[in-house]
Amino acid sequence: MPTHTETALEAFAEEWQEWHSAHERHRAHPHGFLAVTHLHWLDSNPTRLEGLPGTWSAEADVVRVVLEPGESLQQDGVELNGVELNSFELKPDARKSLEFGPIEERGGINLVSGDTVIEVAKRGGEYIVRPRNPSNALLREYQGTPAYAPDAAFAVAGTFVPFEAPRPTTVGAAVEGIQHVYEAPGEIRFKLAGQELALTAFNGHAPGSLSVLFTDQTSGKTTYAANRSLSVVPAADGTVQLDFNRAVNLPCAYTDLATCPLPPAENRLPVAIEAGEKTPYERQDQK
Structure with missing residues (x-):
């Protein structure tokens, strides 16, 4: 009979698979x-x-x-x-x-x-x-996006710490010659691989959500070099769940016809996040 921990991990993997399948369907929309x-x-x-x-x-x-x-x-x-x-x-x-x-x-x-x-x-x-x-x-010809197997070790608790005032933050883009300016309401602090880390967060698409752009020590190796993105929703007390298993590629990971933003410099993490989406098959010869 499975233990409570085994049952929880199985449920975690099933939820991730449902999410990943839905995300793939959205990505492969006829006019996406x-x-x-x-x-x-x-x-x-x-x-x-x-x-x-x-x-x-x-x-x-x-x-x-x-x-x-x-x-x-x-x-x-x-x-x-x-x-x-x-x-x-x-x-x-x-x-x-x-x-x-x-x-x-x-x-x-x-x-x-x-x-x-x-x-x-x-x-x-x-x-x-x-x-x-x-x-x-x-x-x-889209084959789907490869991803790491879900690993609960990369779903960590964090704290959203708002800035005294939102900070306009200028970042580069996947297309040379343009810049994006985002409003950063604060940063998310968390611990991973024994290190105290922080990520500057931008306002997300959905009300109350935040979007985090980052790179890590897998970037340019097993994951797309320029960026990955993670969407989170802080609770009223500022607690937040950072589930890097749900880190996704932006459009520029697939096509040069995208103008995606690059992460701010402080979001280049010094740890290897072996979770979430990997380099698309379409780009694997360009790593």
Whole structure:
């Protein structure tokens, strides 16, 4: 008969597997980042983008798309290049100029052209366009992401210690020439492998959550060199569970068409965290 400890470890492994499977399904979404075919940086010069309708430009914090007659673009299921009808005439052949923005930093909108979802976003103060198509080879050939077997030793308790005031923190990016600025509300202190450690935390996507970007002594060996990410939710008293088994790769681990942030310098951990996702198969010849 299994002991209490054996039963707990088995439950821990099962919960991790359920989480990992769900994360993989999300990653392999038909219009997720594995479906990104191009990364276009917009400027004031109207330009045709490969495989997309219209000419695209960005100026004065506004993205402008000019559609020719017969070109189609939708937003939220609404056709944006429909015919115009006024009291005088039907104008089915007119060019149509569309404007989007301003878009907040790290924000974005989705447009649709056929099977392609077109992400229009702002990164590093610049506007980008990233088409996402389910037929993209990276998505079609995706094999899943290798990961360490779950190990409860890498699920540790920590304490979130808020700063006196949130600190704007500038970090580099996977794409040269841009920087990201995040607000860091505090740091998470914890102990691992006999060492007292701390990680600067940024505000997460979900309310009340924190996001931690880090590297460790496995980075560039068994795990992706540039970064990994861990999402945590502190309790009201500041206690937090750091389960490094759920450390995940960011999009830049799979594609050069991502603008992912790099960890702040203080988040380069001096220990080997042999837990969580490993270097993707797609990058293993680039370690």
